[in-house]
Amino acid sequence: MKAAIMTFPKPYYIDHDGLKIATYAAGPEQGLDCKGAILLVHGWPELAYSWKPIIGPLAKAGYRVIAYDLRGFGNSSAPDDGDARGAHHYGIAQQVSDMEAVMDAYGLSEAVICGHDWGGIIVWHAARMIAPRVSGVISICTPHVGEAPADPIAIFKKRHGDEHYFVHFTERPGEADDLFARDPDAFFRLMFRTTPKGSKPKAGQASIPQKFAQYLAAGAPQLKGKFLDAADHQAYVDGYRKSGFHGGIGLYRNSTANWELTRGLNQTVHQPTLMLAAEDDMFLPPALSDGMEKLVPNTTRHVIADCGHWAMWEQPDAIVNHMKAWLKTL
Secondary structure, three states, X not given: OOOOOOOOOOOEEEEEOOEEEEEEEEXXXXXXXXXXXXXXXXXXXXXXXXXXXXXXXXXXXXXXXXXXXXXXXXXXXOOOOOHHHOHXXXXXXHHHHHHHHHHHHOXXXXXXXXEEOHHHHHHHHHHHHOHHHEEEEXXXXXXXXXXXXXXXXXXXXXXXXXXXXXXXXXXXXXXXXXXXXXXXXXXXXXXXXXXXXXXXXXXXXXXXXXXXXXXXXXXXXXXXXXXXXXXXXXXXXXXXXXXXXXXXXXXXXXXXXHHHHHOOOOXXXXXXEEEEEXXXXXXXXXXXXXXXXHOOOOEEEEEEOOOOOOHHHHOHHHHHHXXXXXXXXX
């Protein structure tokens, strides 16, 4: 049984770094004591809207909950000037700065920060870069793996080839942006699906631009495994028609720059942490978080059964229950 889904909050805009950042708040302003609020950070290709299935139940439980569209996504500004569709706007320093700006706008000296997918990467960095403002960390699907031994794009290229989406996005700027924008409706039909039972990670699964081009060439047929109803699916289509795809892809194009910027940063996350892995996640399988306690000693870890990568839509009850139980321990 899935958690009750509320109407998603209306946006409240804040000004930061010459941009408009769209935020969405729910729950009492003086919520249950989790050090101020829970800040929800989405991934790619997502929006703050990805938190719709859990923001209502958490607010109903008494927590102050704030989500926001990352810069480049949805209702937030999506700068695209300069080289590689404005990739320099989307580095980890800017992402963490935006997080602080959201906290400032809501009068929060600290917060529990929760990320999914790329949002997980952002919160793991924020936990160390602005440690005094982070009272706890929740990551859904994305483990903390520490500093890469070499340029991460070079690693992906060596292991998976030129069509891996990290490599493609970085080395062929603008190509995937334009490809995905040809048919956002088809793009989300392809991307947002459950994992078939018994699936195993396989070669080529991360060749997203190539797979989408093949899907379009086949006429973009209906596919099994969809989990969004028509209105929720349309929210993503409309969000990306508004922002374009360059901002989200800009996250990936900063992989090398982020690695260079944060080399030498303390790898240990000292805050209390909840790690929620998804049993059927083919992109970030639970095994990637095995041994994470070496870098995150105060970790509570759970694997959510019958759940793929899009965990908030697939198993919202499980996520909400684990979050509420863990938040009570802070």
